[in-house]
Amino acid sequence: MKILFVSGELIGSAICQKLHKEGNEVKLYIHKPDWRRCLEGVVPKVNDWQKELNWVGKEGLIIFDDVIFGEDQDELRREGYRVVGGSRLADRLENERHYFHKILNDYGVATLPSYDFSSVTKAIKFIKKNPDRWVIKQNSHISSLNYLGKNKNDVNDVVDVLREYKRRKISPVHIQKFADGVEVGVARYFNGNDWVGPVEINHEHKKLFNGDTGPLTPEMGTILWYADENIRLFTDILDKLKPHLREIKFCGDIDINCIINEEGAWPLEATPRFGTPASEIHVELNQSPWSDFLSAVSDGLPFVLDYSKEFGIAVSLTCPPFPYSPNIFNRIGNQLFPKKIIFKNLSEEEMNHIHFEEVSRLKDGAYKWSGQCGWVLHVTEKGKDIAEARDKVYKIVSKINLPNLHYRKDIGEKVMNNDLQKLKNGDGFNF
Structure with a gap:
C-alpha cells in the first residue's frame, strides 16, 4: 500500500517505521526544522507532502501524527482521500484545555x-x-x-x-x-463512527530523574496494557465523547489523562493523536498488520485487532539539550560531542524493540544521533507482569551507548509497587 506519512515532530515515528518494515511504500514528510534531518536512511523522505498527493492517490493512506494539520485533514477528507488523524475541531481538544473541559461537561463528565x-x-x-x-x-x-x-x-x-x-x-x-491521586491515561482508536481495538491504560513518567524528580519532560517512559471496554475509566469518561468524536470526524488514537482518587476520576487533558512513547508500545503489543488496522480506522470500518495481553514498557533514551529547547542551548557546543550510537552485540530480534526518533543511518550501516532536541530513541518490551517487562527492556537498554546518554532506571517501579495497589483499593475502577 502507498502511505504518505505527514509528521510534525516525529511523534508517530515508530508507526511510520513499522509500516515501512511491513513492506508498504512509505514516504515521510517532517514539518518542523529541528527534526528534518532525522530518519535519513531509515524511511524514504520527501520535502513537500502536498506534491505527493497524486502519488498516494485516493487508494493509498495519508497519516498525520500531530495537532497542527487539522484543516488540511478536513479538506482532504472532503476531496475523498483516506486520512488517519485529527480534524480542526479535534485539534482544539488538545490546544484549548478549557474548550476540552467544556465538551466533557456537555456530556456529563465532571472536571476540576x-x-x-x-x-x-x-x-x-x-x-x-x-x-x-x-x-x-x-x-x-x-x-x-x-x-x-x-x-x-x-x-x-x-x-x-x-x-x-x-x-x-x-x-x-x-x-x-490541583488534585492528589494516581495519574492514569485511558485511550482507544476511533474510526469516525465507533471504537476500534481494545481500551488502553497507561502510566506516564514525565520527570527527568529517577523517583519522579527534576524538571518535566515530554516523557521518559511509559507502562501500558490493554483492558476490557467495561472498565469504568473508559465507560465513565472516554466513551462519553463518542458522539462528539463522530460529529468532528475523528479517525485516530485519542487519550485522556486523568487523576484518580477517592472522589473519582478527574480528566485533565486530551491527546487526540499518536503519543510518544505510547505508540512505540502499540507497535510492541499489536500483532495485526498496521496497514490493515489503520485502513479500518480511516475508512470507518470495524476491525478485530490481534494483540498481546501482556504489560508493555517503553524507556526513552535522551541526550542534551533534552528536555529543553535547542533554542536555549549552545548548538555549537553540542556539536563537539560524538554522535555515533553504539549498539553492543544486539541481535536482530533485540533491534526490533528499538524505535528511532532522532536517528539516521549512515551509508556504512552505522547509526548516529541526527536531531537537535535530544529525544533520541525508545526501547520497548513486554512481559507477563511489569517486573518481567522491566527486566527484559533494561537488558536491551544496557547495550546502547551514546555520549551524554541519559535515561531513567525506574520506569514502572512506582506503578507496580504503589499505584496499582492504590487503584485496586480505590473507587472501583477495576484495575
Missing part, C-alpha cells in the same frame, strides 16, 4: 476547576485572590513550561513562575486546581 486567562497579569490577580494549589499548563504538548504549585496557602511560587511567563511574553495562561 480550571480557568483560561488572556494575560499573565489577570492570572496573577486571580491566584492572589484565590490562594490554593494551582497547576500552570500550556495549551499545547510543550510540558517543560508547566508548573505544579507546592503550597495551598502560599502561592508565591506560582506567582513567580507566572512572572517569568510575563517576561518571556507567554500567553494565554491556563490554570487548573
Whole structure:
C-alpha cells in the first residue's frame, strides 16, 4: 500500500517505521526544522507532502501524527482521500484545555476547576485572590513550561513562575486546581463512527530523574496494557465523547489523562493523536498488520485487532539539550560531542524493540544521533507482569551507548509497587 506519512515532530515515528518494515511504500514528510534531518536512511523522505498527493492517490493512506494539520485533514477528507488523524475541531481538544473541559461537561463528565486567562497579569490577580494549589499548563504538548504549585496557602511560587511567563511574553495562561491521586491515561482508536481495538491504560513518567524528580519532560517512559471496554475509566469518561468524536470526524488514537482518587476520576487533558512513547508500545503489543488496522480506522470500518495481553514498557533514551529547547542551548557546543550510537552485540530480534526518533543511518550501516532536541530513541518490551517487562527492556537498554546518554532506571517501579495497589483499593475502577 502507498502511505504518505505527514509528521510534525516525529511523534508517530515508530508507526511510520513499522509500516515501512511491513513492506508498504512509505514516504515521510517532517514539518518542523529541528527534526528534518532525522530518519535519513531509515524511511524514504520527501520535502513537500502536498506534491505527493497524486502519488498516494485516493487508494493509498495519508497519516498525520500531530495537532497542527487539522484543516488540511478536513479538506482532504472532503476531496475523498483516506486520512488517519485529527480534524480542526479535534485539534482544539488538545490546544484549548478549557474548550476540552467544556465538551466533557456537555456530556456529563465532571472536571476540576480550571480557568483560561488572556494575560499573565489577570492570572496573577486571580491566584492572589484565590490562594490554593494551582497547576500552570500550556495549551499545547510543550510540558517543560508547566508548573505544579507546592503550597495551598502560599502561592508565591506560582506567582513567580507566572512572572517569568510575563517576561518571556507567554500567553494565554491556563490554570487548573490541583488534585492528589494516581495519574492514569485511558485511550482507544476511533474510526469516525465507533471504537476500534481494545481500551488502553497507561502510566506516564514525565520527570527527568529517577523517583519522579527534576524538571518535566515530554516523557521518559511509559507502562501500558490493554483492558476490557467495561472498565469504568473508559465507560465513565472516554466513551462519553463518542458522539462528539463522530460529529468532528475523528479517525485516530485519542487519550485522556486523568487523576484518580477517592472522589473519582478527574480528566485533565486530551491527546487526540499518536503519543510518544505510547505508540512505540502499540507497535510492541499489536500483532495485526498496521496497514490493515489503520485502513479500518480511516475508512470507518470495524476491525478485530490481534494483540498481546501482556504489560508493555517503553524507556526513552535522551541526550542534551533534552528536555529543553535547542533554542536555549549552545548548538555549537553540542556539536563537539560524538554522535555515533553504539549498539553492543544486539541481535536482530533485540533491534526490533528499538524505535528511532532522532536517528539516521549512515551509508556504512552505522547509526548516529541526527536531531537537535535530544529525544533520541525508545526501547520497548513486554512481559507477563511489569517486573518481567522491566527486566527484559533494561537488558536491551544496557547495550546502547551514546555520549551524554541519559535515561531513567525506574520506569514502572512506582506503578507496580504503589499505584496499582492504590487503584485496586480505590473507587472501583477495576484495575
